[in-house]
Amino acid sequence: xxxxxxxxxxxxxxxxxxxxxxxxxxxxxxxxxxxxxxxxxxxxxxxxxxxxxxxxxxxxxxxxxxxxxxxxxxxxxxxxxxxxxxxxxxxxxxxxxxxxxxxxxxxxxxxxxxxxxxxxxxxxxxxxxxxxx
Numbered sequence: 001x002x003x004x005x006x007x008x009x010x011x012x013x014x015x016x017x018x019x020x021x022x023x024x025x026x027x028x029x030x031x032x033x034x035x036x037x038x039x040x041x042x043x044x045x046x047x048x049x050x051x052x053x054x055x056x057x058x059x060x061x062x063x064x065x066x067x068x069x070x071x072x073x074x075x076x077x078x079x080x081x082x083x084x085x086x087x088x089x090x091x092x093x094x095x096x097x098x099x100x101x102x103x104x105x106x107x108x109x110x111x112x113x114x115x116x117x118x119x120x121x122x123x124x125x126x127x128x129x130x131x132x133x
Contacts, residue, residue, distance in 0.1 A: 022084050025093050025111050028118045029081075036066065036074050049112055049121035070123065072099040073107070082106070094126075 028047055035044035041063040045053065048062065056062040066074050082094035093109040110122040 021091075025084060025091065025109075025118050026081050028111070029093060029095065029109055029120065030079070032120065033073065033076060033079055037076075041066070047120055049119040050114065051121060070125070072097045072103065072105045073123070075100045077102070 032044050032047040035041070035047070042059040044066070045056070045059040045062045048056070052062075056065060076097045077100050078098040080096040080098075082096055084091060084093045086092075091111045093111055095107050095109060097105050097107060099105065106126045108124045108126055109120055110124075111118050112121045113119075
């Protein structure tokens with residue numbers, strides 16, 4: 001097999017793998033948003049990393065943190081996925097969330113693999129992108 005063909009097959013395998021990883025990460029975050037919208041905090045808690053689950057201990061404690069500290073993710077009007085990047089050995093998924101009141105927030109979701117799944121190990125609010133008219 002020629003070098004060019006080997007390089008092309010390697011690039012294709014890496015691209016397909018990265019796209020699958022991207023889709024799995026987006027799916028994890030989307031499922032947590034769906035659980036929040038349904039007020040199913042037990043289910044939303046399942047998408048948190050084991051470290052976050054230890055820190056908050058119960059879905060009710062998790063609910064209190066989300067509803068008080070991150071109301072834009074609890075009741076989003078719109079969610080738009082931006083870039084997925086590797087930084088300092090961690091994967092970060094940037095998400096733009098429009099709240100029910102029209103406020104726009106940009107958040108970074110730190111993602112970690114747990115077994116065959118992806119879990120959310122932290123969320124940072126980066127900036128307020130603007131306010132809808």
